[in-house]
Amino acid sequence: MTVPDREATTSKVAVVTGGAAGIGRAVARRLAADGTAVMIGDVDAAAATGVADDIVAAGGRAGALAADVSVAADVEALVAAAVERFGRLDIMVNNAGVAVSGSVTGITEDDWDRVLAVNLKSVWLGMRFAVPPLRAAGGGAIVNMSSVQALLGFPGWAAYAATKGAIISLTRQASVEYAADGIRVNCVAPGTIMTPMNERIFRTAPDREALIDSWNSMHPLGRFGQPEEVAAAVAYLASADASFITGVCLRVDGGLAIQGPTGEVQ
């Protein structure tokens, strides 16, 4: 197998789920800025169309489709729309997810099932429908969105953590199943990123500023991450620069998951 030409990172075609807001929107914008045509799938069709329109207005190529990633027919239609509109598929970014809190004993069965469907079943569906066109393109890249919550216990997030841990295992599994097809499968584990997902959590906190301060200080780098910093990692893993990387989980977390006891540097 030869090392792919770096020029081959342009004029590619990607699907980004959950691309209407937050990390997904930053990923869609970043891939488009790098020369990739992007098909955005999101339950918020109006916002997804807005992101696609902005990309086109900036000279890029993009489209949008209403899609619920927990519904097989929607994910199948999303991948098909990318292939129909742009002629092929090279990159699948399974990003959409929801944050629903609840401890092991506290979460309701409905919430458990919803989080599993939107965060985990979606990743399986995305890979299931992306593999055939990726194979047809002679190979490609899948990037799945995990979280540091796969690696650390945060009390009160049982289902969410379970899905994010399973995404790492599923990523490794798929990476060995499709390596022979030239399909690389990796995932990203962000720390706390300033997106609408966290804005919603802050809005309901009794002391918003105190919560933001404590979350900032959890990260050795002393701050939240920005969606664009996660998008840069996704773009890297999807690019030919990562041509010998498959099955990894890349933390983009300001050191959060390796934080030991804090204190003065001696």
Ligand SMILES: NC(=O)c1ccc[n+]([C@@H]2O[C@H](COP(=O)([O-])OP(=O)(O)OC[C@H]3O[C@@H](n4cnc5c(N)ncnc54)[C@H](O)[C@@H]3O)[C@@H](O)[C@H]2O)c1
């Ligand atoms: N923000 C963080 O701190 C953080 C940290 C680690 C991992 N993540 C993960 O990154 C991903 C994106 O998170 P975010 O913070 O940008 O979230 P967000 O809530 O800000 O944006 C999520 C997007 O996904 C869409 N979406 C939700 N459910 C969907 C469904 N069923 N089908 C299609 N689209 C759907 C929403 O409409 C929205 O556009 C998620 O998988 C999340 O778990 C986020």
